[in-house]
Amino acid sequence: MSRRSRRTSGRPTASLALVTSVAVVLGACTAPEAPASSTGARATATAEGGPGAGVTSDLPPQAWAAARTDAVTRLLRARAAAADAGDEPGWLTPLGGTSAASLRAEQAAVLARMRAMQASDMELTRVREVTAPVPAPRGTEVEWDVRASFTYRLRDFDTAPRTFDLDLTFKADPARPAALVITSCAPSDRPQPWDLAGLVVRRSPTALVLAVGSPARVDEVVARARTAASRVAAVWGEVRPSVWVSPATDADAARLLGRSAGDLVGVAAATDGPLTPGERAGADRIVLVPGAWTSLRPDGRDVVMTHELTHVTVRASTTRAVPVWLSEGFAELVAYEPINLPEATVVAPALARARTSGLPGALPADADFEPGTQTLASAYGLALLALRTLADRYGTQAVVRLYRAAAGGLASPTDRLDDREAAVDDALRSVMGSSRTALVQQWQARLRHLLG
Structure with a gap:
């Protein structure tokens, strides 16, 4: 059951899972017209006449910059409000240019998918001009490029906003900046689920499934999401409603x-979402990577999805980062809890590493979990063995209390507040009356036993 999953707890940015943030306006927009040139030199004559008609000099961009920015801001805020209201005319009216018909058709589909997902609370947070229009006379329509930032939430699932950026091209006569139109738009870096053609939306109290594929595939994801939720709740005591x-x-x-694409070689799923230090995650997404995910056996798919949902649930109920060996080891512990496989099979890469390099003297370092490293697969096995060592000695619920303590308060001097390993050491003492030294010794003994 090979899969890749990188740490998802305690990271302020997106993270892959070996297996805690988001485009428009607001969503996927195509770019039906050519993008701005490197000089931004784009101008077209309006019906009033060609460039220079009725004027004696060009109007420099700075002369109408404030009015232009104000018009863009007003338009984008109005589109955000239209998205919230499901107002298709308000959403489509600002779209223009030579490819307006195809742009409107695509954006109508985007709005329909946003409504099906119940995307809400759309807000414009920032507008910055990327390419200014060239100097142009009044009566000439010119184009310029803008990057806009927005936030949104998925109703009943997000307790915090997601942020996304959008690149847009606007066109207007410098003398009439309020009459601007959007002629193209595209995600600045990454699309949103509503950008996926053929998206199917399935909603339950515990899971929002956004899938593209056959009905059988959608049904499978829904069913396995339900299985993962029951398995996480059985260990953690609760489960986070998941996307x-x-x-x-x-x-x-x-x-x-x-x-x-190279980052996802062998990756079956990834948890992605914004994390603010000291706050709980509230807008995570679990993205399945179809190539690796479909290559797994059915129980392997359950392991992957349970592993990721463990991260999402823990991130949503804790506020402090923990060492990666603890976050990944715990997710593995929960994911493999109901799986009846010999332990030596589950942690085979770890045993192979121990045979080659000898028993490790310390728990895996964060760097051991980096994708592409030779230590990645073995690091997951070693982390799982550490958590199983604790669970066998003190009980699984004691491990849950250990994690909650390490990811919560820290009874240590101020200069140790950011020391994640120190937080674990404190939790080992307070929850289990144990120590890192004892854990490492017991963990090494488990390894020796498995090595025969």
Whole structure:
């Protein structure tokens, strides 16, 4: 059951899972017209006449910059309000240019998917001009490029906003900046689920599934999301309502995650979402990578989805980062809890590493979990063995209390507040009356036993 999953607890940015942030206006927009040139030199004559008609000099961009920015801001805020209200005319009216018909058709589909997902609370947070229009006379329509930032939430699932950026091209007569139109738009870095053509939306109290594929595939994701929720709740005591995104291709998964295709080699799923230090995660997404995910056996798919949902649930109920060996080891502990496989099979890469390099003297370092490293697969096995060592000695619920303590308060001097390993040491003492030294010794003994 090979899969890749990188740490998802204690990271302020997106993270892959070996297996805690988001485009428009507001969503996926195509770019039906040519993008701005490197000089931004784009101008077209209006019906009033060609460039220079009726004027004696060009109007420099700075002369109407404030009015232009104000018009863009007003338009984008109005579109955000239209998205919230499901107002299709308000959403489509600002779209223009030579490819307006195709742009409107695509944006109508985007709005329909946004409504099906119940995207809400759309807000414009920032507008910055990327390419200014060239100097032009009144009566001449010119184009310029803008990057806009927005936030949104998925109703009943997000307790915090997601942020996304959009690149847009506007066109207007410098003398009439309020009459501007959008002629093209595209995600600045990554698309949103509503950008996926053929998206199917399935909603339950515990899961929002956003999937592209056959009805059988959608049904499978829904069923396995339900299984994962029951398994996480059985250990952690609660489960976070989760958002699952299942795109059609690995390339789509990479774009959704803001990653390159090479980053996802062997990755079956990834948890992605914003994390603010000291706050609980509130807008995570679990993205399934179809190539690796579908290559797994059914129980392997359950392991992957349970692992990721463990991260999402823990991130939503804790406020402090923990060492990666603890976050990944705990997710593995929960994911493999109901799986009946010999332990030596589950942690085979860890045993192979121990045979080659000898028993490790310390728990895996964060760097051991980096994708592409030779230590990645073995690090997951070693982390799982550490958590199983604690669970066998003190009980699984004691491990849950240990995690909650390490990811919460820290009874240590101020200069140690950011020391994640120190937080674990404190939790080992307070929850289990143990120590890191004892854990490492017991963990090494477990390894020796497995090595025979």
